[in-house]
Amino acid sequence: MAATTSILLLCLFLSLTVSLAHASTPDAGQFSTTLRPEKLGLHRKEKLTHLKFYFHDIVSGRNPTAVPVARAAMTNTSRSLFGLVNMMDDPLTVGPKSSSRPVGRAQGIYASASQTELSFLMVLNFAFTEGKYNGSNLSVLGRNSVFSGVREMPVVGGSGAFRFARGYAQARTHEFDLKTGDAVVEYNVYVFHY
Numbered sequence: 001m002a003a004t005t006s007i008l009l010l011c012l013f014l015s016l017t018v019s020l021a022h023a024s025t026p027d028a029g030q031f032s033t034t035l036r037p038e039k040l041g042l043h044r045k046e047k048l049t050h051l052k053f054y055f056h057d058i059v060s061g062r063n064p065t066a067v068p069v070a071r072a073a074m075t076n077t078s079r080s081l082f083g084l085v086n087m088m089d090d091p092l093t094v095g096p097k098s099s100s101r102p103v104g105r106a107q108g109i110y111a112s113a114s115q116t117e118l119s120f121l122m123v124l125n126f127a128f129t130e131g132k133y134n135g136s137n138l139s140v141l142g143r144n145s146v147f148s149g150v151r152e153m154p155v156v157g158g159s160g161a162f163r164f165a166r167g168y169a170q171a172r173t174h175e176f177d178l179k180t181g182d183a184v185v186e187y188n189v190y191v192f193h194y
């Protein structure tokens with residue numbers, strides 16, 4: 001009888017030790033833990049950064065930087081090119097000339113998403129290659145009615161120096177070539193990040 005009780009107590013003790021060990025080691029198959037922001041260097045105050053650059057969308061010639069990848073049967077008869085999907089890898093430069101100093105690329109998709117006006121769904125990453133932002137990216141998801149003076153698109157996140165970024169991008173057409181369809185667009189991006 002006494003032996004059975006001590007075996008039972010021993011078992012209870014062992015199982016308690018095992019579960020305590022589990023609770024104290026975050027790597028023992030635990031799915032989520034709560035961290036203090038210091039752990040990731042996120043206790044500092046957020047900065048507000050303004051980035052200004054020019055976006056070159058080249059659709060004509062031998063080396064286009066944006067190409068159509070899909071269209072609907074009705075796209076060609078639609079005044080707003082509804083259903084057209086373009087993939088871009090557009091250079092970003094510090095000044096409006098294409099020969100100006102490169103600061104990154106705009107990589108993603110713009111797709112005609114309105115049946116009544118030329119308005120694109122923009123899904124893109126700005127991949128920066130300049131200075132302290134070299135290797136960092138910002139992600140944009142927004143609506144771009146290209147004939148409006150200023151188009152504002154949300155910055156939904158980022159990586160590297162732009163982890164936890166949020167903000168907005170304002171686009172203004174700087175130059176549009178009616179013959180070729182090539183465009184230079186001024187971007188002003190305002191982001192909060194750590």
Ligand SMILES: *[C@@H]1O[C@H](CO)[C@@H](O)[C@H](O)[C@H]1NC(C)=O
Pocket residue numbers: 072073074076
């Ligand atoms: C639409 O027009 C483009 C370019 O002019 C042409 O290449 C394409 O075959 C046309 N597509 C349809 C579905 O008519």
Ligand SMILES: *[C@@H]1O[C@H](CO)[C@@H](O)[C@H](O)[C@H]1NC(C)=O
Pocket residue numbers: 129130131134135
């Ligand atoms: C950006 O980083 C890459 C890879 O680390 C490096 O090769 C390149 O020279 C850097 N560019 C600038 C402008 O600092």
Ligand SMILES: *[C@@H]1O[C@H](CO)[C@@H](O)[C@H](O)[C@H]1NC(C)=O
Pocket residue numbers: 127128135136137159160161
């Ligand atoms: C940003 O995008 C580049 C591609 O341009 C990628 O190689 C890099 O890993 C991304 N940076 C971060 C910090 O995730």
